[in-house]
Amino acid sequence: MSAAPVVAVQEVSLSIAPETYTAISGPSGCGKSTLLHLLGCVDTPTSGELFFDGHEVGSLGDRERSLIRLTRIGFVFQRFFLLPMLTARENVELPQGEAGARRAERRERTAELLDYVGLTSRAEHRPSQLSGGEMQRVAIARALANRPRLLLADEPTGELDETTGKQIADLLDRVHADGTAIVVVTHNTALAGRASQQLEMRDGRVRRRVGGAS
Amino acid sequence: MTSFGFAWRSLTRQPARALLGVTGVSVVGALLFDMLLLSGGLAVSFRDLLDGLGFDVRVTANQWVPSRGPLIGDGAGVLAKLRGLREVQDVTLLRFGQAEVVLDDDPDFSANFMGIRGRARKSWTVIEGQDLPEQDDPSIPSILVNRSLADKARLSAGDLLRLRGTCEPGAAAMPTTDFRVAGIVAFRFEAAGHHDSVTGLDAFLRACEPRDPDAATLFLVASHAEAGPAATVRAIRQALPDLHAYTNQQFVDRMQVTDFSYFRQISFALSTITLFFAFLLIATLLTVSVNQRLGEVAALRALGFRRRRIIADLLWESALFVGAGGLVALPLGGLIAGRLDAILREMPGIPAGLHFFVFQPRVVAEYTVLLAVTGVLAAAYPIYLAARLPITATLRREVVS
Numbered sequence: 001m002s003a004a005p006v007v008a009v010q011e012v013s014l015s016i017a018p019e020t021y022t023a024i025s026g027p028s029g030c031g032k033s034t035l036l037h038l039l040g041c042v043d044t045p046t047s048g049e050l051f052f053d054g055h056e057v058g059s060l061g062d063r064e065r066s067l068i069r070l071t072r073i074g075f076v077f078q079r080f081f082l083l084p085m086l087t088a089r090e091n092v093e094l095p096q097g098e099a100g101a102r103r104a105e106r107r108e109r110t111a112e113l114l115d116y117v118g119l120t121s122r123a124e125h126r127p128s129q130l131s132g133g134e135m136q137r138v139a140i141a142r143a144l145a146n147r148p149r150l151l152l153a154d155e156p157t158g159e160l161d162e163t164t165g166k167q168i169a170d171l172l173d174r175v176h177a178d179g180t181a182i183v184v185v186t187h188n189t190a191l192a193g194r195a196s197q198q199l200e201m202r203d204g205r206v207r208r209r210v211g212g213a214s
Numbered sequence: 215m216t217s218f219g220f221a222w223r224s225l226t227r228q229p230a231r232a233l234l235g236v237t238g239v240s241v242v243g244a245l246l247f248d249m250l251l252l253s254g255g256l257a258v259s260f261r262d263l264l265d266g267l268g269f270d271v272r273v274t275a276n277q278w279v280p281s282r283g284p285l286i287g288d289g290a291g292v293l294a295k296l297r298g299l300r301e302v303q304d305v306t307l308l309r310f311g312q313a314e315v316v317l318d319d320d321p322d323f324s325a326n327f328m329g330i331r332g333r334a335r336k337s338w339t340v341i342e343g344q345d346l347p348e349q350d351d352p353s354i355p356s357i358l359v360n361r362s363l364a365d366k367a368r369l370s371a372g373d374l375l376r377l378r379g380t381c382e383p384g385a386a387a388m389p390t391t392d393f394r395v396a397g398i399v400a401f402r403f404e405a406a407g408h409h410d411s412v413t414g415l416d417a418f419l420r421a422c423e424p425r426d427p428d429a430a431t432l433f434l435v436a437s438h439a440e441a442g443p444a445a446t447v448r449a450i451r452q453a454l455p456d457l458h459a460y461t462n463q464q465f466v467d468r469m470q471v472t473d474f475s476y477f478r479q480i481s482f483a484l485s486t487i488t489l490f491f492a493f494l495l496i497a498t499l500l501t502v503s504v505n506q507r508l509g510e511v512a513a514l515r516a517l518g519f520r521r522r523r524i525i526a527d528l529l530w531e532s533a534l535f536v537g538a539g540g541l542v543a544l545p546l547g548g549l550i551a552g553r554l555d556a557i558l559r560e561m562p563g564i565p566a567g568l569h570f571f572v573f574q575p576r577v578v579a580e581y582t583v584l585l586a587v588t589g590v591l592a593a594a595y596p597i598y599l600a601a602r603l604p605i606t607a608t609l610r611r612e613v614v615s
Binding site for chain 1: 224226227510512513515517518523609610613
């Protein structure tokens with residue numbers, strides 16, 4: 001007997017404009033992360049349309065969607081997912097190498113990003129030698145490595161204490177202020193309150209929308 | 215970071231796992247290497263032994279190994295016919311038998327006894343004394359003995375050796391015959407611990423008095439260089455259609471399907487088993503590794519890393535396991551092969567110059583290809599797991615867990 005299909009997200013019409021800051025909140029299982037992964041071109045909708053920079057994402061193959069994710073979207077995860085065998089510097093360099101950046105260019109950009117997140121002195125430390133807040137800052141630096149236009153963060157403060165969570169929220173504010181659109185999925189009301197557009201989801205639908213253009 | 219560098223870091227991230235994996239591949243690889251050495255080693259070594267005698271064609275009464283088949287009648291006639299062939303440069307007649315060596319302290323001591331007519335070429339090497347003389351003293355003929363027989367009978371060159379030929383089963387007891395030991399020799403086909411001797415054919419016949427004194431066990435033929443062994447065999451078969459003539463290679467080929475086939479089958483079976491174990495070992499290590507890193511793989515995919523990159527990383531990881539383990543396996547396999555070879559060569563009747571495990575560059579190439587293919591196949595399932603990973607579901611599962 002197979003399980004009945006679950007409709008994770010439905011009847012959502014949403015536009016993420018450049019340089020906006022959107023927060024998505026709602027109870028567990030309401031479809032927040034699924035919506036985030038749709039926006040990040042990780043998943044494609046089973047029905048409806050999703051456009052990224054004018055391209056219909058559903059018509060793109062894995063290769064094209066991977067390229068979009070690599071070069072135009074940055075991801076920050078709740079569990080950081082830094083590669084434990086690499087140093088902070090190498091973790092930040094990794095997506096740049098995948099995108100074809102030259103060594104000197106990678107080094108320069110990585111140094112710039114580690115300085116940006118305040119971790120220059122921790123560049124040669126491995127994730128196991130960093131605190132949770134430091135790991136998340138490295139993860140944000142990694143997400144910004146290829147100068148994405150959109151940064152997606154899934155519960156970026158979920159594993160952190162209040163003070164550290166606030167530091168990460170401040171950092172995201174800075175990223176947004178520097179011109180990157182942000183979509184953050186969070187239970188943290190303080191973090192959600194910083195967004196210019198707040199969406200509250202329930203049962204796969206957007207139930208409430210505060211701020212924003214559409 | 216390249217896929218190679220990434221794989222290297224993944225491997226060294228868990229040194230204990232890497233060490234266990236490489237050790238496992240080394241041991242399995244060493245066994246595989248040994249089985250490949252064994253699969254063709256006997257044939258190569260046997261061919262070397264045959265070629266080393268200085269004869270390239272053998273003539274026997276039937277297709278069996280000379281000492282096991284019937285005798286060739288009219289030895290003198292066959293010898294003359296062979297010598298008359300223009301392809302033939304040299305012919306030697308051999309007759310095999312046994313002899314009871316008269317010793318005060320061991321009345322039942324027997325030795326292999328051989329009669330020869332013609333040049334021995336490189337059938338033996340004199341290590342003490344002299345070779346058989348061209349013209350022998352019929353009253354006390356010369357004999358050559360191997361070191362084992364000389365030690366047992368406490369003989370030196372120039373000593374007298376008394377023996378009684380027992381060349382045919384059921385024959386009446388022969389009177390003893392005295393021989394003078396011309397020299398102590400190492401026979402090319404001498405088996406460890408065997409007592410061997412050779413004398414001229416006339417002296418052999420006098421000591422044995424066989425029912426058919428004109429018979430021969432075997433003819434060894436050296437071809438003219440311009441004719442070659444294959445043409446010589448064709449000429450002999452035409453001139454002597456009742457006899458069996460074959461080149462050294464044909465003899466080796468026949469041994470491959472008879473006496474050596476056991477070793478080839480054992481080698482094949484054990485090679486297959488070792489490859490299967492190598493496959494299981496690498497597949498398990500990589501699968502466990504991938505399962506431990508599902509979240510990381512999903513995150514990399516979400517960050518835009520293509521499937522091809524994930525596949526390359528895993529293939530390199532497999533290659534590192536196989537490469538490092540496979541390299542260590544070569545000297546290890548060499549050591550094991552040396553020990554096994556020594557054990558097998560102690561089997562009765564095995565010529566001391568015959569080796570079971572023989573190094574050939576071809577074996578290294580086969581070994582490399584087999585391990586490489588195994589590494590790729592073993593990586594297939596973990597690659598499938600990683601490449602087909604549902605990114606969203608995996609990230610969610612990692613967070614929930």
